[in-house]
């Protein structure tokens with residue numbers, strides 16, 4: 001689409017009014033299956049920006065989908081992702097085995113096999129599916145880094161847990177916001193209303209990439225997020241939380257799922273539009289800051305679906 005790109009580029013205008021996204025009107029969601037194209041056609045991204053995109057999906061999870069081979073990340077004792085060619089009579093759905101096409105069955109658990117996005121349907125008694133909740137796919141997103149703290153495990157558990165505390169998360173978010181505010185003083189583009197307004201998505205990095213990619217979390221009592229931190233993020237107006245951990249809650253918590261409930265305010269004031277994306281990997285080369293997030297999610301009518309969130313650097 002070179003013509004479109006030529007007419008909508010230059011980069012200087014790219015991040016001003018044409019992309020000054022109002023907060024999505026969730027009361028009028030786009031019909032299922034209709035991508036929210038008017039806001040962020042990929043052709044609008046200049047090539048050099050697109051080239052600088054960083055997938056924050058745990059790519060081996062996506063790769064798990066590509067190859068069905070180890071290494072794959074894993075959590076919550078889920079069976080590994082696997083794919084097998086269909087066999088019917090003489091037919092075999094694998095060209096490597098002499099078939100005419102590749103035609104595989106898959107076995108997948110989105111919560112345990114890699115990067116996935118989930119909606120309140122993950123914890124609700126009612127059947128609620130992600131493709132009804134996530135109807136907008138492009139947002140500003142802030143990336144913050146917060147190391148979990150070692151704290152005593154909550155009763156009745158013993159030992160110590162690694163926890164992202166509300167205080168630490170709040171300090172990181174407020175620190176970044178202040179930094180962006182100061183930068184906006186010196187750049188009109190950064191001061192544009194869209195750039196200056198709080199983003200809808202927060203990407204939480206808790207460790208370097210190498211400690212998160214293809215991690216086998218099952219049975220490790222993975223780090224988690226304090227419920228008060230999720231409540232605070234919801235209060236700030238964030239709708240999408242992405243993190244490099246297998247869950248916002250403790251691996252074993254007697255079914256409490258306190259952070260999930262705090263985030264979605266379920267069941268009393270449920271935030272239907274809110275999502276959590278778990279088991280991402282944030283590239284080390286990507287500093288804390290504000291980005292464009294493109295949420296690529298398989299449209300599966302379930303509580304969660306494999307996803308491939310991609311962050312784009314913003315121009316100056």
Ligand SMILES: [Zn+2]
Nearest residue numbers: 111118246278
């Ligand atoms: Zn999950």
